[in-house]
Amino acid sequence: MSDALIRPTIDDIARASGVSKGTVSRVINGHSTVAERTRARVQEVIARLEYTPDPAARNLSWRTGQTLGLSLDRDDPMLSPYQVLFRRALEAHTAPLGVQLLDLRADLTRMARLPSAVLIMHAVEGDPRLSFLQQAGVPAVLIGHHPASFWVAPDDEGGAHLATMQLLEAGHRQLAYLGSGPSQVAQDRQRGFERAARTVGADTQLLAADFTVLGGYRAVRRAWEAGVRFTGLFAQSDESAIGAVAALEDLGLNIPGDVSVVGFDGLPELPLPYALTTVSQDIPRIASTALTLVGEAISGGIPRGEFIPVQLISGATVAPAPGGSS
């Protein structure tokens, strides 16, 4: 209880911990040296009173606002729901801090102003954006597995393995992976799929597709009409799963009676009549971890990365295989 009707200020903290504003400020920003005992005491009070510095006041003092750039891999406005959710999660953290989110064009060399830091999605090996930022002296954090940088990523391969195991456990032995492609994410997920399938020597098909609904629809429909058959389908994204489901329905098949489907991402409120079995990513946690790393990157920490665990969500799109063995 003790719900503060008004948020505590730095003065409250100073008073409550018996030091001056200046010292509290130093503790917060870790600038000058503060005695360990004092620091601990102040930190404790800050935590107890749930104090957060007022962004307006900080910006005023700093004479400049903080900005965080967001660099997607394309300038395409057809932002995926995943990206929208990610951006929203990010915003939920940055807005109260007074940090402004900047949508950057894929071509970073034409940034109007340098942001305080940049978040890069879908960086690839030797991505030109990385070297550019490095020589511009702008800290960067990658969303996606990458060596020698700050990065955070969902456990794509592990998640794909989980999803595929779900199909295998339901007895499916004719599997298909929807989403085969060159992107890092697609490959990691495909690897997880194949690793799981190999454990029981299941039959596997690879259907090339991007992450979109339409891409999933066309790939599945085309493959099926060409005679490709499977009873269990693992789609690399919830969107392509939606497309796949639509295509299978249009082909007169029953979900999950004839074909079981598992997606990836865990998007809420999909436009489907039944719950999709999927692998849920903890987007809020990915976002907050990314921000923690941004902090480390800014204060010159040593690069590190973190995998965020994923979780299988059981829906209604997986059923036992028709001629189910064992």
Added chain:
Amino acid sequence: MSDALIRPTIDDIARASGVSKGTVSRVINGHSTVAERTRARVQEVIARLEYTPDPAARNLSWRTGQTLGLSLDRDDPMLSPYQVLFRRALEAHTAPLGVQLLDLRADLTRMARLPSAVLIMHAVEGDPRLSFLQQAGVPAVLIGHHPASFWVAPDDEGGAHLATMQLLEAGHRQLAYLGSGPSQVAQDRQRGFERAARTVGADTQLLAADFTVLGGYRAVRRAWEAGVRFTGLFAQSDESAIGAVAALEDLGLNIPGDVSVVGFDGLPELPLPYALTTVSQDIPRIASTALTLVGEAISGGIPRGEFIPVQLISGATVAPAPGGSS
């Protein structure tokens, strides 16, 4: 020239116009009375020095930040690119003003904190959100044509008319409208389509569909396979146009050789191999007009609305009709 390396402050204005900070502040906020001569002089200096108050400093004084709520009609995360672009345009204006954008759930009654104002998309006649906001005393502005409120909307009917005329001028007489549905927008655009078609007594088909890519794909494919024929198609959104194009291609048809297609929205960088002929909405202007109206609503002006003109963008998806007459 005379590019100010540093933005002018209220003190600069005070000095340059020979008055005190207090007076300048009063001029800016129109609070207390200021002599007309003084006001004019200060205004002139403000304009000349291109002064804008520092949002951080204002928030600090006001002891509370300004927030603008955004209410879409669904909680669906599959945000359309249109909505993403709109939000982005809005942000471009609000961020420098220190106004924070809040994504509201469709159910407004459960807002955590009341925003300074709310923007409502897709409000319908007797929308419960409107009455709720009214009794909560929160100013609201609607995106979409609506009587007795502040509103701003693209000229849907006029734009649809323009698009259809384009098809008619190319000689097409067998037309189809993709997107027939209950929403206000869909109906306005359908009306424009029918009005244009009637002028020459063209053949019209109505294909029911939502605004999505997949919706467009399925509706077109299904209709065509059921024997429905047309040489000119007007899609209610660029997204459904993309779906339509994909469907027609999958059916072995040539765009625009066999069927001409016109979209609506004017989204940039569509995932299409050729430029889509479409009706472009001036999203930035809709956003900035909405903000102007928010200002009026807050200061208690009288409700008014504004249509924002649209513009036909000629792409490569309209060709003369096969058996072209005239």
Added chain:
DNA sequence: AATGGTCTTGTAACCGATTACAAAAACTCG
């Protein structure tokens, strides 16, 4: 114990606005 050098902390000015209050200027009127 006095001297000098680190560490740690407090003090006070400042960031760019707003606003209560008081002072000054401009009117009104007898």
Added chain:
DNA sequence: CGAGTTTTTGTAATCGGTTACAAGACCATT
């Protein structure tokens, strides 16, 4: 023309932080 009002304007405190600078505490030396 001077007292009393009403405008109009300036002054100074305040919002919640940061930070340069000075002062105080603490330690080891000689």
